[in-house]
Amino acid sequence: MDDPAMPPPGCPAHGLGPGGLRRLYGPEADTDLAGVYEKLRAEHGAVAPALLHNDVPIWAVLGHSENLHMVRTPSQYTRDPRQWRAIIDGSMGPDNPLAPVVTFQPMASMVEGDEHQRLRGAVTGAMALLDHRGIRRYINRYSNLLLNDICQAGRADVVSQFAEHLPMMVMCHVIGMPEEYNERMVQAARDMIRGTETAIASNAYIMDALMRLVARRRAKAEEDFTSNLIAQPAQLTDDEVAAHLRLVLIASYEATANLIANALRMVLTDPRFRAQLSGGQMTVPEAVEQSLWDEPPFSAMIGYFAKQDTQLGGQQIKAGDGLILGIAPGNVDPVVRPDLAASMQGNRSHLAFSGGPHECPGQDIGRAIADTGVDALLMRFPDVELSVEEHELRWNSSILSRHLVELPVQFAPRPPQDVMARPMARVPGARNDWSVSSPAQRPAYPATPAPQPAAQPAPPPPAPDSAPVAASVPRQGVWRRLVTWWRGY
Numbered sequence: 255m256d257d258p259a260m261p262p263p264g265c266p267a268h269g270l271g272p273g274g275l276r277r278l279y280g281p282e283a284d285t286d287l288a289g290v291y292e293k294l295r296a297e298h299g300a301v302a303p304a305l306l307h308n309d310v311p312i313w314a315v316l317g318h319s320e321n322l323h324m325v326r327t328p329s330q331y332t333r334d335p336r337q338w339r340a341i342i343d344g345s346m347g348p349d350n351p352l353a354p355v356v357t358f359q360p361m362a363s364m365v366e367g368d369e370h371q372r373l374r375g376a377v378t379g380a381m382a383l384l385d386h387r388g389i390r391r392y393i394n395r396y397s398n399l400l401l402n403d404i405c406q407a408g409r410a411d412v413v414s415q416f417a418e419h420l421p422m423m424v425m426c427h428v429i430g431m432p433e434e435y436n437e438r439m440v441q442a443a444r445d446m447i448r449g450t451e452t453a454i455a456s457n458a459y460i461m462d463a464l465m466r467l468v469a470r471r472r473a474k475a476e477e478d479f480t481s482n483l484i485a486q487p488a489q490l491t492d493d494e495v496a497a498h499l500r501l502v503l504i505a506s507y508e509a510t511a512n513l514i515a516n517a518l519r520m521v522l523t524d525p526r527f528r529a530q531l532s533g534g535q536m537t538v539p540e541a542v543e544q545s546l547w548d549e550p551p552f553s554a555m556i557g558y559f560a561k562q563d564t565q566l567g568g569q570q571i572k573a574g575d576g577l578i579l580g581i582a583p584g585n586v587d588p589v590v591r592p593d594l595a596a597s598m599q600g601n602r603s604h605l606a607f608s609g610g611p612h613e614c615p616g617q618d619i620g621r622a623i624a625d626t627g628v629d630a631l632l633m634r635f636p637d638v639e640l641s642v643e644e645h646e647l648r649w650n651s652s653i654l655s656r657h658l659v660e661l662p663v664q665f666a667p668r669p670p671q672d673v674m675a676r677p678m679a680r681v682p683g684a685r686n687d688w689s690v691s692s693p694a695q696r697p698a699y700p701a702t703p704a705p706q707p708a709a710q711p712a713p714p715p716p717a718p719d720s721a722p723v724a725a726s727v728p729r730q731g732v733w734r735r736l737v738t739w740w741r742g743y
């Protein structure tokens with residue numbers, strides 16, 4: 255006889271849908287998606303049948319090596335959603351909450367072969383021309399601007415007041431529109447990703463800013479990513495330039511904000527880090543890397559699509575089937591991590607940036623923003639600690655990502671710092687056990703710490719034209735060198 259206490263089969267609370275397949279959405283998945291993946295792994299192994307919103311069937315790829323095989327085998331799997339049966343037969347229609355991420359757009363992330371090489375080549379060519387050291391200086395400066403806003407209060411939510419702003423500030427600067435960075439831009443990016451009712455208006459707001467930027471740079475090139483992109487031999491159209499600027503802006507905003515928040519949470523709460531930090535072993539880049547294993551900023555990607563009948567993880571995959579790139583479940587695959595508590599120090603083979611031809615080309619920038627931002631915060635507030643109990647922290651989860659709602663912290667109030675001072679100047683009295691950056695990655699410090707400025711309001715962000723990113727400094731006189739140093743170069 256049926257147990258009256260059990261929900262009937264097919265009930266969303268049960269987590270099962272048609273055919274007894276597990277749902278990757280609904281109450282159970284919303285509260286414990288990792289648990290659903292582990293049930294799937296126990297029931298089916300490395301590749302499991304599951305259901306997306308509206309009960310669209312999908313393969314969840316859970317194994318580390320199966321995920322890598324999929325992304326590295328473009329002859330069998332494509333990122334182009336036009337080859338997905340669910341798109342072709344209309345079962346993944348425009349009303350599906352996942353439609354925005356699976357509707358085809360002519361962008362590097364959704365095309366294959368020669369077209370992929372052309373579009374991705376333009377993005378990577380434009381990135382290669384960026385002055386990475388200059389960008390690090392800006393990351394540090396923007397970090398300190400944000401920290402100035404919170405330093406006197408002695409408490410803050412470092413998700414909404416730091417992690418969500420820093421990547422947008424940096425990326426607006428990198429693409430050449432620092433003046434467009436504002437609360438509305440952050441809000442718009444957040445809206446687009448979360449698929450709220452205002453997502454379409456937010457997309458229009460961002461695209462409008464990007465199209466104006468493209469027009470300005472067509473008229474007159476500057477030293478920034480947008481001008482670099484326009485100048486690439488791929489000869490992108492204005493629409494293609496804007497679409498790739500949006501791809502870069504949104505990919506970096508969401509993922510890097512998550513990475514900063516996750517890494518900070520880990521550093522603040524995980525006894526492994528506290529212990530290792532006080533022993534001077536663990537650097538911020540290592541903490542960031544561990545968080546890329548344990549809480550990857552994108553938990554999954556939808557998706558990859560089978561171009562032909564094939565096999566993966568013992569399952570028969572049919573041409574046109576959809577597969578989820580299971581970043582979070584692949585990172586905890588017991589085959590590669592039999593002991594989840596073991597440190598992954600020195601091992602970068604996590605799936606956070608995927609792999610194969612579509613592997614994230616912005617990972618160095620993402621890592622630099624997270625490393626430098628977390629480091630700047632710990633340097634300014636060496637006494638920072640959580641102001642709530644760890645078990646009170648809440649996450650917003652979806653198939654695609656899992657982010658901290660808030661990370662409330664407290665620290666002794668301090669006066670603002672002069673953000674134009676030499677980057678990474680040490681705060682006198684900073685506790686040594688937070689000195690977590692790897693010495694190899696630190697720029698050389700002056701022998702004497704830079705003077706502490708008196709409390710004063712933060713100056714505005716550097717003007718775009720007065721402070722170009724790329725800087726190869728020719729031999730200069732003393733005064734020029736002093737001015738150059740003062741402006742952070």
Ligand code: HEM
Nearest residue numbers: 362363374505506509510513551607608612614616619620
């Ligand atoms: C910590 C931050 C980041 C994470 C975790 C991340 C992760 C990813 C992942 C998982 C993909 C999908 C790969 C696939 O389709 O198999 C991707 C693609 C991409 N990312 Fe990132 N990303 C980050 C930051 C950035 C930044 C800062 C940029 C730009 C400056 C960027 C630009 C891109 C682009 C252009 C693609 C599409 C590449 C292609 O399909 O060929 N990402 N990223």
